[in-house]
Amino acid sequence: MRAKGFLVAALAGLTAIPALAQTDAKAHAPTATAPRTNAPAATASAEPFVLHELAPGVYAAIDGPAHQAGSNAGIIIGDDGVAVVDSFFTPKAAQALVAAVHRLTDKPIRYVINTHYHLDHTGGDGVLKAAGAVIIAQTNVRTWLHSENPHLLGDHMTPALKAEIDALPEPDITVDRRLTLWLGARRVELRYWPGHTGGDLVVSVPDAKVVFCGDLFWNHVSPNLIDGTVSQWIATDAGLAKAPDAEATTFVPGHGEVGRIDDLIAFKGYLSTLSADVVAARVQGLSGQTLSDDVAARMKTRYGDWSAFGYFIPKEIGFMAAELDGTKVVPQPASPEAGK
Numbered sequence: 001m002r003a004k005g006f007l008v009a010a011l012a013g014l015t016a017i018p019a020l021a022q023t024d025a026k027a028h029a030p031t032a033t034a035p036r037t038n039a040p041a042a043t044a045s046a047e048p049f050v051l052h053e054l055a056p057g058v059y060a061a062i063d064g065p066a067h068q069a070g071s072n073a074g075i076i077i078g079d080d081g082v083a084v085v086d087s088f089f090t091p092k093a094a095q096a097l098v099a100a101v102h103r104l105t106d107k108p109i110r111y112v113i114n115t116h117y118h119l120d121h122t123g124g125d126g127v128l129k130a131a132g133a134v135i136i137a138q139t140n141v142r143t144w145l146h147s148e149n150p151h152l153l154g155d156h157m158t159p160a161l162k163a164e165i166d167a168l169p170e171p172d173i174t175v176d177r178r179l180t181l182w183l184g185a186r187r188v189e190l191r192y193w194p195g196h197t198g199g200d201l202v203v204s205v206p207d208a209k210v211v212f213c214g215d216l217f218w219n220h221v222s223p224n225l226i227d228g229t230v231s232q233w234i235a236t237d238a239g240l241a242k243a244p245d246a247e248a249t250t251f252v253p254g255h256g257e258v259g260r261i262d263d264l265i266a267f268k269g270y271l272s273t274l275s276a277d278v279v280a281a282r283v284q285g286l287s288g289q290t291l292s293d294d295v296a297a298r299m300k301t302r303y304g305d306w307s308a309f310g311y312f313i314p315k316e317i318g319f320m321a322a323e324l325d326g327t328k329v330v331p332q333p334a335s336p337e338a339g340k
């Protein structure tokens with residue numbers, strides 16, 4: 001299923017920053033002066049997200065049409081408690097998520113699992129912690145929450161966002177590579193995969209055939225490559241697509257609608273095409289703006305209808321060229337064991 005309509009730009013989720021909203025994925029990139037009235041407030045739902053039951057006790061909370069959640073999240077209900085996957089961008093959206101869990105079950109929220117450090121997935125961690133959750137994240141996230149989120153926000157940083165970042169609680173449990181979580185008889189597998197930030201966890205619920213991919217999978221949404229290593233990312237998505245039961249698995253992306261294996265493969269194809277097109281343009285001797293315009297035009301013929309394409313593609317090309325040059329700057333692991 002395709003992500004339709006407008007999408008918030010910079011993190012594909014920072015709706016709390018009005019200047020970043022755009023109404024049409026095919027429109028030009030929003031500017032700092034983009035009027036708030038472009039946002040389709042009339043279509044905003046009461047909830048910042050839409051709940052989808054994917055299997056008994058397993059839900060995807062998909063960012064709503066007004067993108068007030070800022071990203072997707074998940075709810076996994078076991079025999080004796082609940083694990084939440086990601087906490088959205090704003091505390092307000094996280095409060096709505098906690099309320100949704102309490103409507104679904106009387107069981108306690110025992111864990112929140114961060115798929116990565118980006119603020120659009122961790123901004124509500126304080127709310128989840130106050131609701132009783134133990135915070136679990138990949139080892140690098142414990143450092144990067146505070147050291148890297150300012151870089152992620154860049155020019156969009158405000159004093160309020162800085163205060164929000166400074167107040168983010170650190171994970172209580174960190175995972176280098178793998179962790180198995182038991183919610184009674186329900187097994188939840190957390191596994192480190194490289195590509196998007198170098199500190200990403202994929203969360204699987206094997207009995208439900210549901211995989212929460214975080215931002216290693218964007219479903220028909222152009223991705224943010226700011227911390228990405230595309231060569232690793234392609235290999236990761238190939239690995240996820242080869243998992244046992246992949247054909248029967250529901251893949252929940254970090255952004256966009258709930259997907260299946262063909263959507264995951266389409267996203268891998270986006271990254272592969274971007275990489276191949278930048279390589280081809282360089283072989284032709286193109287560089288700088290000429291290279292960017294050439295690759296953007298090629299990519300547009302195949303992916304121009306993906307959400308946020310117009311905003312992200314020039315940035316993606318720059319990041320891809322830097323990766324090929326060996327000059328791409330990515331967050332550095334907290335320790336050699338913490339993934340790289």
Ligand SMILES: [Zn+2]
Nearest residue numbers: 071120215254
């Ligand atoms: Zn995200």
